[in-house]
Amino acid sequence: MPEKSFHNIAVIPGDLNGITVTEAALKLSEAVKGKLSKPIKHSRFDYNADYFLKHGLKELGNKELDELKKFDQIFLGAIGDPTKMKPGILEVGILLKLRQAFDQYVNLRPVALPEGVSSILIGKTSKEINFEICRENSEGLYVDAGWIEKKGTEEEAGYQIMKCTYKGVKRLAKYAEERAFARKKGEKPTLHFVFKTNVLTYAGSPWQRVFDEYKDRKDLTAKYMHIDNFLMQMLLKPEQFDEVLTENMFGDIATDAGAVIQGGIGSAVSGNINPTGEFPSMFEPIHGTAPDKWYEINSNGECIPGTFVKEKVQQVKPEAAFLSYAMMLEQLGELKAAKAIQQAALENIRDPNYKTKTLDELVKKACDFAGR
Ligand code: IPM
Ligand code: MN
Secondary structure, eight states: OOOOSSEEEEEEEESHHHHHHHHHHHHHHHHTGGGOSSOEEEEEOOOSHHHHHHHTOSSOOHHHHHHHHTSSEEEEEEOOOTTTSOTTHHIIIIIIHHHHHTTOOEEEEEEEOOTTOOOSSTTOOTTTSEEEEEEEOSSBTTSOOEEEESTTSTTOEEEEOOBOOHHHHHHHHHHHHHHHHHHHTTSOOEEEEEEOTTTOHHHHHHHHHHHHHHTTOSSSEEEEEEHHHHHHHHHHOGGGOSEEEEOHHHHHHHHHHHHHHTTSGGGOEEEEEOTTOSSOEEEEESOOSOOGGGSOBOTTSOBOTTOOOGGGGGGOOOHHHHHHHHHHHHHTTOHHHHHHHHHHHHHHHHOTTGGGOOHHHHHHHHHHHHHO
């Protein structure tokens, strides 16, 4: 098949501030178009709370999956609108569904403090906080399997299955290894396998087995750490980490803590990667659609529909979306444009007045900087 003359990107803005940050990222994309080897065509899909309500959906179906499958990559803003839909449905029905259906088995989440930005970890700089977490993204505790016994009685018990497979851990380790070598450029990289083999002995078996295959390697250093220790070490001595691989839920939790030590949610990036290229990968900033306080809350603590305070949109920080978009460009081989966006986003985050800058100011500054 002849190579296409453009990059074909599906854009799912999602809900509320997901739409806001997506629009910001698309403006920045426009600003760097002179740096691309071929143009990008964005096609928008409004898979969000309104769409699910209108079509009575619980999850994306074959129609939507067949549609999205045709694209090179997917860019996603953020989903969820508690004023319209109970939290949980869209997360499972869109995010987890796409990760599974498109076998995006790596969730790549860099933890990198931008130069010149201070961390809540005193004395740690961009030199010390610079590693990557490869979160297993297709199995683990998120396979959505389990059962409930004696529901509604005193004896009610819920079971949730953590499924870890040898093939699943092995392919993740292979990806992490390749990333580690690419990042270290000739130096010997360290690969940390993070699990909880002392207690989760069944699901831990494939993790132990793959680690054992790595532990005597001479070209890299493979280490094992329990997740509880890893979380402490991440705060105490983040400089010991290069490339970390871990189970789905452990990675979910660890990367939120990672987002905080790299300067707050401004720069938390996430790529749901299908390394084989058989299906599109999906890139998304790690943040919600809006803080609760942006809605009026009723006496039961629930959000009141339609009370989203639009003026607050100017407080939104678009940099995680910018950096996720840049990660997508990297995967497309558009390194020059990716770099321009990364530098523009970091320039924003480094600004001493970053916190008080409006969204419009940040978008404009980034477009001017990246477009130079
Ligand atoms: C994330 C989110 C999702 C996850 C939720 C919303 C399903 O927390 O991307 O980290 O757990 O993966
Ligand atoms: Mn999460």
